[in-house]
Amino acid sequence: MAGGLPLGRVFTTRARAQDVQSPPVTPFAAGFRVPPPILPTETTATADIYDVTMRPALAQILPGLSTPVWTYNGTMPGPTFHSRRGRTVIVRQRNALAVPTAVHLHGANVARESDGHPEDVIPPGAARTYTYPGLNAASTLWYHDHAIHRTGTNVYMGLAGMFIVSDDHEQSLPLPRPPFDVPLIIQDRLFAPDGQLVHPVHDPTRPLRQGIFGDVILVNGVPMPFMRVARRRYRFRMLNGSDARVYRLSLSSGDPMTVIGSDGGLLAAPVQTTSLVLAMAERYEVVIDFSRYPLGRSVVLRNSPGGDVGDEVDPARVSQVMRFDVVEDAVDTSSIPAQLATLPSLDPAQAVRTRDWRFERNGGQWVINGKPWEAARIDARPAFQSLEIWRFTNGGGGWVHPIHPHLVEFRLLDRTGRPLNAYERGMKDVVFLGPNETTRAIMRFGDFRGRYPIHCHNLGHEDNDMMAQFEVV
Ligand code: C2O
Ligand code: CU
Ligand code: CU
Numbered sequence: 001m002a003g004g005l006p007l008g009r010v011f012t013t014r015a016r017a018q019d020v021q022s023p024p025v026t027p028f029a030a031g032f033r034v035p036p037p038i039l040p041t042e043t044t045a046t047a048d049i050y051d052v053t054m055r056p057a058l059a060q061i062l063p064g065l066s067t068p069v070w071t072y073n074g075t076m077p078g079p080t081f082h083s084r085r086g087r088t089v090i091v092r093q094r095n096a097l098a099v100p101t102a103v104h105l106h107g108a109n110v111a112r113e114s115d116g117h118p119e120d121v122i123p124p125g126a127a128r129t130y131t132y133p134g135l136n137a138a139s140t141l142w143y144h145d146h147a148i149h150r151t152g153t154n155v156y157m158g159l160a161g162m163f164i165v166s167d168d169h170e171q172s173l174p175l176p177r178p179p180f181d182v183p184l185i186i187q188d189r190l191f192a193p194d195g196q197l198v199h200p201v202h203d204p205t206r207p208l209r210q211g212i213f214g215d216v217i218l219v220n221g222v223p224m225p226f227m228r229v230a231r232r233r234y235r236f237r238m239l240n241g242s243d244a245r246v247y248r249l250s251l252s253s254g255d256p257m258t259v260i261g262s263d264g265g266l267l268a269a270p271v272q273t274t275s276l277v278l279a280m281a282e283r284y285e286v287v288i289d290f291s292r293y294p295l296g297r298s299v300v301l302r303n304s305p306g307g308d309v310g311d312e313v314d315p316a317r318v319s320q321v322m323r324f325d326v327v328e329d330a331v332d333t334s335s336i337p338a339q340l341a342t343l344p345s346l347d348p349a350q351a352v353r354t355r356d357w358r359f360e361r362n363g364g365q366w367v368i369n370g371k372p373w374e375a376a377r378i379d380a381r382p383a384f385q386s387l388e389i390w391r392f393t394n395g396g397g398g399w400v401h402p403i404h405p406h407l408v409e410f411r412l413l414d415r416t417g418r419p420l421n422a423y424e425r426g427m428k429d430v431v432f433l434g435p436n437e438t439t440r441a442i443m444r445f446g447d448f449r450g451r452y453p454i455h456c457h458n459l460g461h462e463d464n465d466m467m468a469q470f471e472v473v
Contacts, residue, residue, distance in 0.1 A: 020198045022191040022216045023062055025223045028300075028323040030063075032227035034183055035161060035220055038079035047088035050081070054103075054122075054159065055096040061221060065195030069158035070097055076221050077185045077241065078143070078161025085167035089132040095122040101154060103128070104146035105163060106281060107263055107409070107429045109135040112450030115406055118148040118467070119375050135447060137341075137427075138170035139265035140237040140283040142185075148375075152243055152459030156199045156212065160185070160241045169341065170266060176235040176287065176334040185221075186278070186321060187241045188214030188313075211244025211460030213311040217303065219322045226298075226323045231291045232332035235260070238286060240278045243459045245311065246400060246432070247278040249321065252300035255292065258336055261285030264409040264427025266341035271422040275304075279402035279432035281457040284423060287336055293326045300324075343427060346411050346442040351389045354440075355380055359403065359433065359456055359466060360395025366456065366466035373455075373465035380470040382445045389413070391440050394433035401433045401461065405470065406452035410443035430457060445472045 040048040057074045058066045072078030083089050095101050100123050104116030113120070114130040122128045141163040145154035162183045175181070190198040190212065199212060216223050240247055251257060256272040263283050276284060293299065301321040305311065358369050365372055369379065382388050390410070392403050409427045412420050416438045431439050455467035 020190055020192055022189075022214070023065070023193055025062060025216050027224040027320050028226040030222045030225050032225035032322065033220055033222060035075060035077050035080045035185070038073065038081055047090055048083065049090045049092070051092050051094070053094045053096050054101055059158070059221065061218065061223060062191055062195055062216075065191075067191065067195045067197060069197070070154065071158050072161055076158035078159070080161060080183055081143070081163040083132070083134065083163065083165050085134055085137060085165055087134045089134065091130045091132070092127060093122060093130060094127040095124055098124050099150060099154065100124065100147045101159065102146040102148075103130060103143060104406075105130070105132055105141055105143045106404070107136065107139065107141040108132055109407065109447050111448050112452065115452060116146045117451070118146050118151065118453060121147045136165045137265040138167040139165050139263070140239065140261065140285060141165060142239050142241065142283070144241070149463050152211065152463045153199055155241070155459055156189070156243055157197060160187075162237065162239060164237065173337055173340065174333070174335045175260065176233050180232065180334070181235040182237065184219055184236050184238045185241050186238065186247060187218045188245045188318060189216050189218055190214040191216060211458040213245055213313050214242075215313045215317040217318055217321050224320055224322055226325055228327045229290050229324045230328045230330035231293065231295070231326055232330040233287050233289045233291070233334050233336070236286050236288060237283065238278055239283045240280050242280055244280065245318070246280065246402075247321070248304040249276045249278055250274055250302050250304065251288070252302055253293070258287040258289075259284055259423040260287055260336060260340055262423065262426040263429040267423065267426040268341055268343050269339060270336050273421070273423055276423065277421070277432060279400070279430060279457070280459070281402055281404055281430045282432065288324070290324065290326050291332060295326055295329070297326045298323050299326070343411065344444070346387060346444060348389060348413060348442055351387045351442060352383070354389040354391055356391050356393065357403070357454065357468075358393045358395050359401045361397050361399065366461045366464055368454070368466055368468040371468065373467040375469075377469065378451065378471045379468045381473045382470060384449050384472055385444065385446050387442065387444045389440055389442050391438060392431055392433055393438040394436055396436045398435050400435060401466070402430050402457040403433060403454070404430045404457045405443075405454040407448060407472070408443040408445060410441035413440040413442055415439040449473060
């Protein structure tokens with residue numbers, strides 16, 4: 001593999017992963033579906049109140065097999081939330097699983113008590129109410145488990161779902177609307193012959209955890225589905241909900257996709273790309289125009305594994321994500337405006353300081369600035385509402401790290417070695433650090449004081465213990 005140490009090498013899962021190969025799955029044999037929407041239990045003038053139970057369930061994922069999963073309200077992925085900027089969302093989460101959980105709304109501008117901080121666990125049998133104040137602009141957020149040292153396992157077992165925010169501005173644009181506005185939660189999984197998910201248990205004698213690579217790609221919980229589409233534009237909200245896999249997506253037709261949004265919402269202007277890198281926890285909203293294809297044509301959403309985002313799974317098993325089958329004509333009144341949004345101007349000249357965050361492996365441990373996670377330690381104290389530049393450096397070794405601070409959204413300023421992709425210039429909450437790269441991001445700490453984590457979103461890295469904490473003071 002080019003570019004140094006492959007991601008799939010030095011890890012305790014390797015022994016397991018090489019013993020286990022998922023049962024063969026025929027691509028494009030299963031029909032596409034979207035996760036069900038969740039309906040509020042109660043609606044007031046200003047808030048929507050939801051009840052969710054985290055509980056075990058049996059999922060039919062592979063043909064003829066049942067897979068035990070952990071779910072929000074019985075489905076994997078969890079149900080999709082639809083919220084509106086300015087409205088408060090209250091979610092009462094009850095833990096009916098046998099393990100501790102914590103629910104994090106990834107990308108939310110939220111008070112610390114409702115952040116799903118990894119130390120704020122919900123013990124089995126207990127409940128917790130999370131309040132989301134509706135401060136985010138229209139965007140594709142996602143919710144997932146965040147319990148300390150168990151996040152990887154909990155998410156892998158099924159605890160993740162999408163949370164869509166809309167707002168007046170976005171709704172005024174002529175973009176494709178439901179049912180042509182479609183969530184795509186992309187996750188890889190490894191299955192035992194009996195259908196169970198394979199995930200290594202924590203082994204304290206071998207603390208170096210690399211994350212797990214599956215050999216079956218699921219979209220919304222369905223292995224490599226086919227989707228019947230009409231000859232028109234679709235808006236796809238792509239989320240990488242995988243543990244360790246980075247996707248490099250393209251269309252088999254070679255045609256460009258139009259990126260209209262990233263983690264934090266709409267881009268300033270649409271960006272055409274034939275190849276899109278989607279690292280763990282990143283979201284990109286992409287418009288694909290199927291009107292350019294004749295009826296009967298199929299287009300595959302492909303993944304190009306390998307390179308510096310590689311692993312040891314047979315590339316042939318993970319190079320197809322899903323297939324679009326063009327089956328009907330359509331009248332399409334949607335369009336993509338040349339201007340999508342006005343992004344906050346974050347002027348580097350106004351930044352009050354620059355901080356350095358270095359992500360690396362040190363003495364067999366994943367560390368940030370040389371240190372593993374420690375709940376009592378605070379590594380940075382940005383002032384309330386101040387503007388800072390954070391410089392994220394990948395300390396090397398051939399690893400890649402998608403870095404995610406809670407609470408704040410940022411804009412990327414630059415990256416060493418290679419330019420930023422045009423689609424990375426919107427509002428982000430995850431930055432992908434390739435081998436040896438340094439990327440600078442500018443962010444304003446607004447709205448809430450308190451302690452929030454920053455971590456690598458390779459969940460094997462995060463759990464073992466590539467996570468630190470900052471406090472907005
Ligand atoms: Cu997606 Cu700390 O999380
Ligand atoms: Cu987050
Ligand atoms: Cu990492």
